Amino acid sequence: MTAARLGTYVLLGVVGVLVAAAGALVQAAWFPGGLLLALLAIGALCYGGVKATDTRAGGVVPAGAWVISVLFLTVSRPEGDFLFGAGAGSYAFLLGGMFAGVMCATMPKVSQPGSGPARLGK
Template identity: 45%
Template sequence: MNPLHTLLGTQAQRLAEPLPPRRLRITWYVLVFVLGVLDALCGCFVQALWSPWGLLLALAGNVAVFYGGMRLTGTKLGLALGLVGWLLVMFVLLAPRPEGDFVLSAAVTSYAYLLGGLAIGLGVGLLPTRAPYAFGIPRQRD
């Protein structure tokens, strides 16, 4: 059996796992959003500071937040909230300031971090989750 297949699982394996209780899921959603914000903030500085290894470290942080959010919550909404938090910070940090300062420069590593993070978010979104459809929670039958 493929080790990657064992790690990521199949749709049938994810559906067999019980979903966390609703209150816990909501807590995880908030936590994943905050982790996405922190990941973007830290990743912007790490990728520029320790090039090229910093870029790989920052992208590994993206994988951890996005995949971890999806697995903790059992839904793709967990992934989406981490990605939204990450994107909000990225948009702010990409904008030049009136003083002429900027956080993300027009360097190859900055663009690689932006596009790589988006690709990772979209790629993780294609993996199986506990919910059988996009962002919803399957109905619990009594």
């Protein structure tokens, strides 16, 4: 683990928190376009993290930060204020974001180190 890679993971985590906060506001404000935009943002961040770091952890870190942030935002305060309403859009944002994060962190094929372009077995 190099300092640059660790810094990249920290940056991905911070951006994951920011995407969660922005998505929480946008998904209800511009329904259904805002919901699609918020889900596309977390999917793009996780996929971009995988491609930028060339490891699956590059997708897990922003997805984990996103999930923790969104779950923190769902807690209601003693004054009765809360950020998410009880509607289908909020649940689609929560479950869809988790699904997008898991899908992007597990599906892409990560390149193998040390493999050459030559065909084996000849």
